[in-house]
Amino acid sequence: MESSVISLQKAFIYQRDQLVLSDVNFSIQKGEFVYLIGRTGSGKSSLLQTLYADLWLEKGSGIIGGFELHALKRSEIPYLRRKIGIVFQDFQLLSDRNIEKNLHFYLKAMGWKDKNEMNERIAEVLSLVNLPHILEKMPHQLSGGEQQRVGIARALLNKPDIILADEPTGNLDPEMSVEILKLFLDINEKSNTAVLMATHDFELIERFPHRTLYCDKGQVRDLAESM
Known part of the structure; x- marks a missing residue:
């Protein structure tokens, strides 16, 4: 479908030589919010x-953000990642620089050059995550929840087609986990950015x-279709 931001067909997912998932088939549409659940491992x-x-699609076909994963060249990976926002469980902020410089570093890596445009976009995304006044703060001066909000802001900088969030509440307490999820849902609704969020938080x-x-057991099932 033209409106799909992700489409996998007969995809086989490997970690090195070990087959992890077999015959994966699903698509995610523009503006859709989807959970990805399953036990650890x-x-x-x-x-x-x-x-x-980060892993090659060895078998099957996959498209994300208009890029064909099954035919991707290494030189195309940076351009693919400009279409995707990635949020990690452990925040992955650079500890040796303040939040403004963290976000500047990311924008430069994404190919941005105009300093005024970069400053404007940084201000926009920090407002979106309700942290407009932390530019000069170092990562260690922020709470876990604030650091994850910065991680979400970083994922939004390049106006991605989809956000991939890998256990984004895994290091947070239950109350902050709810706040982070509400933030994802708000971003999804207001900006029409698709979200695929891996979690084991069934509550x-x-x-x-x-x-x-x-x-589960080497397969990916859509729970709505299997009920």
């Missing part, structure tokens, strides 16, 4: 890593139900 992270080309899913993909 079930293949959630491997699937996400394949989508942002969040029950409280804020959305379409759910389930990794």
Whole structure:
């Protein structure tokens, strides 16, 4: 479908030589919010890593942000990642520089050059995550929840087609986990940015139900279709 931001067909996901997921078939449409669940070791992270080309799609076909994963060249990976926002469990902020310089570093890596445009976009995304006044703060001066908000802001900088979030609430307490999920849902609704969020927090899913993909026994099932 033209409106799909992700489409996998007969995809086989590997970690090195080990087959992790077999015959994966699903698509995610523009503006859709989807959970990815499964036990630890079930293949959630491997699937996400394949989508942002940290792992190669060895067999089958996949398209994300208009790029064909099954035919991707190494030289194309940076351009693919400009279409994707990635949020990690452990925040992955650079500890030796303040938040403004963290975000500047990312924008330069994405090919931005105009300093005024960069400053303007940084201000925009920090406002979106309700942290407009932390430019001069160092990462260690922020709480875990604030650091994850900066991680989400970083993922939004390049106006991605989709955000891939790998256990983004895994290091947070339950109350902050709810706040972070509400932020994702708000961004999804207001900006029409698709979100694929891996999580094992079933309380969040029950409280804020959305379409759910389930990794189990080497397969990926759409729970709505299997009920």
